[in-house]
Amino acid sequence: xxxxxxxxxxxxxxxxxxxxxxxxxxxxxxxxxxxxxxxxxxxxxxxxxxxxxxxxxxxxxxxxxxxxxxxxxxxxxxxxxxxxxxxxxxxxxxxxxxxxxxxxxxxxxxxxxxxxxxxxxxxxxxxxxxxxxxxxxxxxxxxxxxxxxxxxxxxxxxxxxxxxxxxxxxxxxxxxxxxxxxxxxxxxxxxxxxxxxxxxxxxxxxxxxxxxxxxxxxxxxxxxxxxxxxxxxxxxxxxxxxxxxxxxxxxxxxxxxxxxxxxxxxxxxxxxxxxxxxxxxxxxxxxxxxxxxxxxxxxxxxxxxxxxxxxxxxxxxxxxxxxxxxxxxxxxxxxxxxxxxxxxxxxxxxxxxxxxxxxxxxxxxxxxxxxxxxxxxxxxxxxxxxxxxxxxxxxxxxxxxxxxxxxxxxxxxxxxxxxxxxxxxxxxxxxxxxxxxxxxxxxxxxxxxxxxxxxxxxxxxx
Amino acid sequence: xxxxxxxxxxxxxxxxxxxxxxxxxxxxxxxxxxxxxxxxxxxxxxxxxxxxxxxxxxxxxxxxxxxxxxxxxxxxxxxxxxxxxxxxxxxxxxxxxxxxxxxxxxxxxxxxxxxxxxxxxxxxxxxxxxxxxxxxxxxxxxxxxxxxxxxxxxxxxxxxxxxxxxxxxxxxxxxxxxxxxxxxxxx
Numbered sequence: 001x002x003x004x005x006x007x008x009x010x011x012x013x014x015x016x017x018x019x020x021x022x023x024x025x026x027x028x029x030x031x032x033x034x035x036x037x038x039x040x041x042x043x044x045x046x047x048x049x050x051x052x053x054x055x056x057x058x059x060x061x062x063x064x065x066x067x068x069x070x071x072x073x074x075x076x077x078x079x080x081x082x083x084x085x086x087x088x089x090x091x092x093x094x095x096x097x098x099x100x101x102x103x104x105x106x107x108x109x110x111x112x113x114x115x116x117x118x119x120x121x122x123x124x125x126x127x128x129x130x131x132x133x134x135x136x137x138x139x140x141x142x143x144x145x146x147x148x149x150x151x152x153x154x155x156x157x158x159x160x161x162x163x164x165x166x167x168x169x170x171x172x173x174x175x176x177x178x179x180x181x182x183x184x185x186x187x188x189x190x191x192x193x194x195x196x197x198x199x200x201x202x203x204x205x206x207x208x209x210x211x212x213x214x215x216x217x218x219x220x221x222x223x224x225x226x227x228x229x230x231x232x233x234x235x236x237x238x239x240x241x242x243x244x245x246x247x248x249x250x251x252x253x254x255x256x257x258x259x260x261x262x263x264x265x266x267x268x269x270x271x272x273x274x275x276x277x278x279x280x281x282x283x284x285x286x287x288x289x290x291x292x293x294x295x296x297x298x299x300x301x302x303x304x305x306x307x308x309x310x311x312x313x314x315x316x317x318x319x320x321x322x323x324x325x326x327x328x329x330x331x332x333x334x335x336x337x338x339x340x341x342x343x344x345x346x347x348x349x350x351x352x353x354x355x356x357x358x359x360x361x362x363x364x365x366x367x368x369x370x371x372x373x374x375x376x377x378x379x380x381x382x383x384x385x386x387x388x389x390x391x392x393x394x395x396x397x398x399x400x401x402x403x404x405x406x407x408x409x410x411x412x413x414x415x416x417x418x419x420x421x422x423x424x425x426x427x428x429x430x431x432x433x434x435x436x437x438x439x440x441x442x443x444x445x446x447x448x449x450x451x452x453x454x455x456x457x458x459x460x461x462x
Numbered sequence: 463x464x465x466x467x468x469x470x471x472x473x474x475x476x477x478x479x480x481x482x483x484x485x486x487x488x489x490x491x492x493x494x495x496x497x498x499x500x501x502x503x504x505x506x507x508x509x510x511x512x513x514x515x516x517x518x519x520x521x522x523x524x525x526x527x528x529x530x531x532x533x534x535x536x537x538x539x540x541x542x543x544x545x546x547x548x549x550x551x552x553x554x555x556x557x558x559x560x561x562x563x564x565x566x567x568x569x570x571x572x573x574x575x576x577x578x579x580x581x582x583x584x585x586x587x588x589x590x591x592x593x594x595x596x597x598x599x600x601x602x603x604x605x606x607x608x609x610x611x612x613x614x615x616x617x618x619x620x621x622x623x624x625x626x627x628x629x630x631x632x633x634x635x636x637x638x639x640x641x642x643x644x645x646x647x648x649x
Contacts, residue, residue, distance in 0.1 A: 057483040063473040082466035140629035163631045183633040225625040225640025232583035254604040268569035278616035291469045299476030
């Protein structure tokens with residue numbers, strides 16, 4: 001299969017200079033909103049530490065907490081299902097629909113609120129092949145569903161699009177006036193369109209932000225209210241959750257609800273923080289607990305704490321590489337720095353370029369509300385990519401050559417001297433040749449100094 | 463082996479050594495009505511103080527006289543909403559006025575348990591939402607809120623302002639799928 005790597009996809013994204021700049025600035029604006037929301041909370045750093053330690057503890061006792069959660073959920077009248085992988089998850093969802101939603105002579109209608117897990121499992125395509133009409137109800141998700149695109153961000157799925165793009169899409173699918181691009185008017189059109197879908201739905205599927213072992217409840221956070229509207233109008237509620245969504249006690253939510261929205265969008269809290277414990281009278285509630293590679297990541301000591309992620313997206317908004325390459329350049333369900341440390345666990349060969357989609361500046365780790373050492377893990381994945389012989393030849397031999405030179409001071413001195421001389425005399429077209437010197441694609445080399453630091457130091461040392 | 467066993471066995475063999483669970487302190491903070499109002503306004507909501515719960519009717523008459531279909535167990539209502547109310551009726555509700563239990567000053571959110579909702583879908587399907595709140599029940603932050611909350615019942619939601627989205631170019635639009643406006647009457 002011809003698979004494009006991150007540098008190739010990023011280069012394609014960067015062809016539209018204005019859009020790249022706009023994308024960069026928009027995400028940075030969200031990062032600044034995050035800062036404004038975080039600084040007024042005096043105990044914000046304490047909350048990050050607590051959030052990190054609660055998750056560390058939970059991972060160290062995850063099997064027992066999952067069992068506790070399951071027992072309590074069953075007591076609450078909820079049906080609990082376990083899926084080892086994506087295919088099993090999709091089949092379980094399908095089986096629930098088949099046995100619980102009897103519809104005659106038409107397709108079953110499902111409304112979905114945001115769930116990165118179902119993106120990971122490619123649920124929509126599977127259900128549609130099986131005569132289930134799936135409607136994503138989060139506005140951003142609906143936009144990209146119309147366009148048949150994957151999300152480019154985990155919190156803002158359509159952040160790669162401009163309002164003109166959305167206007168065009170809605171003109172085509174919802175019949176809004178051609179050229180209409182006012183977000184207020186476009187959102188109203190989506191509201192009217194989706195209200196019909198909510199009323200008509202047989203089954204509603206949501207993700208899970210937090211699952212509480214102590215009570216068997218789970219929490220879903222949205223701003224639009226689409227999760228609650230869908231669930232409370234349909235007969236059947238299916239919630240899909242990764243095994244790592246567990247927290248031990250109800251009051252631990254007090255830590256995460258103070259961190260999540262502030263880190264994600266700079267809001268003090270999401271508009272709706274919904275606690276589902278028991279199904280309403282005459283209705284059904286199902287929870288599908290999914291592994292799909294997570295237990296394997298749990299076994300990797302260097303990388304297991306990536307499972308602490310609460311999917312806020314702060315690492316993306318702050319990342320200089322994500323902001324300038326766009327979410328689609330990662331070609332993985334979760335893009336950005338966190339995606340770059342989750343993806344090699346799933347398929348190292350396919351995603352070998354992602355740990356290199358970083359400057360290792362560490363900004364991702366600084367904003368992470370659960371203190372995942374993202375940039376350290378990026379560095380460690382690079383080592384593994386090298387060990388598994390997955391580095392591109394230029395990088396591999398370049399590194400080997402450099403290691404040789406750096407271990408021989410005389411050769412290094414001579415090389416430096418030659419390079420300084422060459423930079424002065426060779427034509428610009430050669431020193432900045434883009435295929436020989438990709439570093440110079442968007443940058444100028446500095447003027448070559450007359451002497452090296454070593455020479456200067458020896459001359460001036462008194 | 464079932465998938466359940468497979469997953470649990472895999473966790474048991476892959477999990478790290480047990481670490482301690484930290485204690486979460488009840489952080490102090492400003493739990494004033496003023497702060498609650500300011501934060502709520504910052505997220506697109508509105509808060510009005512009334513003298514007593516009985517005065518909520520006057521406030522509704524003043525601010526929402528143009529809305530036709532009202533569902534409430536607190537003020538005069540002309541749409542009956544209960545657990546059995548069908549979607550087609552719920553869909554027609556213009557205004558829902560229901561009791562909120564705990565207000566959080568730091569983020570403007572209010573706890574609404576299922577028993578206060580009349581119907582689980584009502585706070586979301588109504589075009590406009592008013593929550594009524596006893597000022598004694600405003601706390602500073604989420605630690606204090608969950609401390610006060612003895613249990614979450616079958617279903618309950620913290621609601622903070624009107625429904626909103628910024629999914630088109632990060633432009634904030636109030637009134638995505640849920641309530642187009644949200645007011646809190648504090649007594």
